[in-house]
Amino acid sequence: MKRVRLSKSSLGQEEKDAVLKVLDHEFLGMGAEVQAFENEIKAYIATDKEVVCVNTGTSALQIALSCLDIGLGDEVLVPSLTYVASYQAISATGAIPISVDVKEDTLFMDIEDAKKRVTENTKAIMPVHYASNSKEMSAVNTFAKEYNLRVIEDAAHSFGCKREGKTIGCEGDVICFSFDGIKNITSGEGGAVLSSDETFIQRVKDARLLGVEKDTEKRYAGQRSWDFDVTHQGFRFHMSNIMAAIGSAQLKKIDAIAVKRQSIAKHYVMSLKDVEGIELLDFDYDDIVSHIFVLKAKERDALREHLLSNEIECGIHYKPNHLLSKYRSDPLPITEKVYEEILTLPCQFDLDKKDQDRVIKSIKDFYSGQ
Ligand SMILES: Cc1ncc(COP(=O)(O)O)c(C=O)c1O
Numbered sequence: 001m002k003r004v005r006l007s008k009s010s011l012g013q014e015e016k017d018a019v020l021k022v023l024d025h026e027f028l029g030m031g032a033e034v035q036a037f038e039n040e041i042k043a044y045i046a047t048d049k050e051v052v053c054v055n056t057g058t059s060a061l062q063i064a065l066s067c068l069d070i071g072l073g074d075e076v077l078v079p080s081l082t083y084v085a086s087y088q089a090i091s092a093t094g095a096i097p098i099s100v101d102v103k104e105d106t107l108f109m110d111i112e113d114a115k116k117r118v119t120e121n122t123k124a125i126m127p128v129h130y131a132s133n134s135k136e137m138s139a140v141n142t143f144a145k146e147y148n149l150r151v152i153e154d155a156a157h158s159f160g161c162k163r164e165g166k167t168i169g170c171e172g173d174v175i176c177f178s179f180d181g182i183k184n185i186t187s188g189e190g191g192a193v194l195s196s197d198e199t200f201i202q203r204v205k206d207a208r209l210l211g212v213e214k215d216t217e218k219r220y221a222g223q224r225s226w227d228f229d230v231t232h233q234g235f236r237f238h239m240s241n242i243m244a245a246i247g248s249a250q251l252k253k254i255d256a257i258a259v260k261r262q263s264i265a266k267h268y269v270m271s272l273k274d275v276e277g278i279e280l281l282d283f284d285y286d287d288i289v290s291h292i293f294v295l296k297a298k299e300r301d302a303l304r305e306h307l308l309s310n311e312i313e314c315g316i317h318y319k320p321n322h323l324l325s326k327y328r329s330d331p332l333p334i335t336e337k338v339y340e341e342i343l344t345l346p347c348q349f350d351l352d353k354k355d356q357d358r359v360i361k362s363i364k365d366f367y368s369g370q
Helices: 013-025 032-045 057-067 084-092 111-116 137-147 198-207 215-220 241-251 254-272 300-309 333-339 353-367
Strands: 050-054 075-079 096-100 122-125 150-154 174-178 191-195 278-280 293-297 342-345
Touching (some): 013 241, 032 050, 032 191, 032 215, 032 241, 050 057, 050 198, 050 241, 057 084, 057 150, 057 174, 057 198, 084 096, 122 137, 137 150, 191 198, 198 215, 254 293, 254 353, 293 300, 300 342, 300 353
Parallel strands (some): 075 096, 075 122
Antiparallel strands (some): 050 191, 174 191, 278 293, 293 342
């Protein structure tokens, strides 16, 4: 029996040709390809915000925090139900991730819970677009304004999604994407920081190249700085031309990718909505381009075993961070409850209908005792 994969990269001849072109040119590091990819992202999102590409989504979050001068002893509110990347990005700056509970229907950060956790050290909030949903962002922004907090959106899951008719990335304070191998589009590994705060963006541009001031412009022109100054902490977080070439080729396919991922999600919804034992998240699947398809399942672990025994991979996104030794904190009742229920089903561009129907049938068989 063919194994149905949970997630995978999907690359065609276009990506391979684009990489070969860069290899033939023998300029592999950060140069014109990166500038082109940034401009293409900006045009796709239809935003005036600046786009700065980096080497991973985790670096995007870390560099964003660092360039907002968030560091030692500062507190950042973050949902516990996220990949450990969000937490590591915060603690890498010396700041403290403060775990926040989620809402039971969408698994998005619960702003009422966040309010209880504000202290004089709270400097920022990092909402996560969990499973590509971010419809609750306006509540986050209102809260942040009231408490004078910076908002760093962990939009790792939501490239290509919309909110109230607008593409994610065109609104907000600071938005961070991931382009790792299994995200909605990939640049191999990769990430991006978006903002209209010009001072901040200049800091990020410099910081991704070890803090070398104005090196970005030189690199775009295929040069480098020889006489320069450094005033802030920097990192080796820039994106390479090879990565950007893959990203550009992927971005050209985003419409087809979005249609396919949306049709997968909608087929799961239609097929599973009446299955006793399954609870769907309260998402608007017209706006969402699902990076992962998450639902809540009764007897989740037994169902997972059943699917695996039928050669169907599934996942659990995520082990809550406040249960990890490094980030342990007080109980978060909703997060801990849903952690026992959540299950991620296969969702990737190459998933064909026959295989998806096998997933659906397996779930139905499980609950009907077959
Ligand atoms: C919610 C979330 N934040 C951040 C990241 C980090 O992105 P990257 O893998 O590109 O470092 C991921 C990656 O899976 C993620 O799921």
